[in-house]
Amino acid sequence: MTDTSEARSADGAAHVPQQSRLRRLMRYLPLVAPVLLWAVPCWVLLHAGQHWPLPVALGGTALFAVGLVTMPITMMRGHGRRQQDRAAIVGATLLGTSWVLFTWSVLLGVLLRLALTVADVGDGRTRARIVTWAVLGVAATLLAWGYAEARRVPRVRRLDVQLPRLGAGLDGTRVALITDTHYGPLDRARWSARVCEKVNTLDADLVCHTGDIADGTAERRRAQAAPLGTVRAARAKVYVTGNHEYYSEAQGWVDLMxxxxxEPLRNRHLLLERGGDTLVVAGVDDVTAESSGLVGHRAHLAGALAGADPDLPVLLLAHQPKFIDRATAAGIDLQLSGHTHGGQIWPFHHLVGIDQPALAGLSRHGTRTQLYTSRGTGFWGPPFRVFAPSEITLLVLRSGEGATGPRNA
Incomplete structure (x- = not known):
């Protein structure tokens, strides 16, 4: 009979090389990805049977080559030690543009070409040129629309959420949620003020910000964040850190908020009382906090709930949806999160789904716990949102059963 420990050891030994190979492959991803993002569209648009005049082919190829070289350089200058805002804007715009071109070059390069072939439209050169103009037309349209979507003030998404343990005295409690504002290289002080004005029209009892306020230090982005001071709530305004705070002096953001x-809910809670009933509103640091090396920063749910009556319903703020496993184990009633941006630029949501258990909206986990994942109020990096609209969320908490579902307000 085989010893269990020996079997586990053999299993582990086989697993380690697999992990090592995966890590080695991941190291090359930053090198391979930019090449693919620029080389694939270059081939599909210029060298897949179009037979363009030589100046067009050479000029177009040179343009893609410039993009390939410029994008990583400006991204490093913009987000590395130098933190150059202009470089960050150029790099992020090129990243978004290349992603859209890559996506539609692959889709239309296969599907449209196949459809044209089946329909026997023209010869090979004609079909190739139709694909080129179709990709450029779709990409230009989506980038223009996506830019407008990213820069506009988000629409309000209203959602009734039933919490069976919520007391009748708290029925109708209005919770406004903003998240992932990502104040950054593009100055959005006016946008920030307009977002806050819209939040103030919601007459919320509780206003929550679930992190990723900005890219950059609090001192550097203070002007864009300042309008947050104008937000009004009948009971409380609460905030938890996101992973991006830990890229740029998280404690500075906690202090500024x-x-x-x-009220920064750093592994602690407050009580919201009305009509003789009580709701525990708790918050935890982002799951990346402990690896940041900042003393006292970590996601500590037990600390957040310390001293709270276990029979009371709990609303938890946690930046990343992946915290839901711990929330479910602790019997949390409702977790509010952001982080995913709903994918931000389609079809990036497929990659987000590898890391997170939810992309957007309300989902149920276990017998008690619900998770609401916001698509975010702002945008990160590329100033585009394609099929992933931003949102300001108004959650109306209801006691008892029977959710009515979401709607735009």
Whole structure:
């Protein structure tokens, strides 16, 4: 009979080389991905049977080559030690553009070409040129629309959420959620003010920000974040850190939010009381906090709930949806998260799904716990949103059973 420990050891030994190979492959991803993003569209648009005049083919290829070289350089200058805002804008715009071109070059390069072949439209050169103009037309349209979507003030998404343990005195409690504002290289101070004005029209009892306020330090992005100080809530304004705070002096953001009148829920809770009933509103640091090396920063759910009556319903703020496993194990009633941006630029949501258990909207986990994942209020990096609209969310908490579902307001 085989010893169990020996079997596990053999299993582990086989597993380690697989992990090592995966890690080695992941190291090359930053090198391979930019090449694919620019080389595939270049081939599909210029060298897949179009037979363009030589100046067109050479000029177009040179343009793609410039994009391939410029994008990683400007991304490094913009997001590395130098933190050059202009470089960050150029790099992010090129990243978004190349992603859209790559996506539609692959889709139309296969599907449209196949359809044209089946329909016997023209010869090979004609079909190839139709594909080129179709890809350029679709990409230009989506980039223009996506830019407008990213820069507009988000629409309000209204959602009734039933919490069976919520007391009748708290029925109708209005919770406004903003998240992932990502104030950054593009100055969005006016946009920030308009977002806050819209939040103030919601007459919320509780306003929540679930992290990723900005890219950059609090001192550097203070002007864009300042309008958050104008947000009004009948009971409280609460905030938790996101992973991007830990790229740029998280404690500075905690201090600034406190200064602006928001209560940072760093592994702690407060009580919201009305009509003789009580709701525990808790928050945890982002799951990346501990690896940041900042003393006292970590996601500690037990600390957030310490001293709370276990029979009371709990609303938890946690930046990343993946925290839902711990929330479910602790019997949390509702977790509010952001982080995913709903994918931001289609079809990136497929990659987001590898890392996160939910992309957007309300989902149920276990017998008690629900998770609401916002698509985010702002955008990160590329100033585009394609098939992933931003949102300001108004959740109306209801006692008892029978959710009515989401709607735009």
């Amino acid at each position: 406190d200064e602006l009148g928001w």
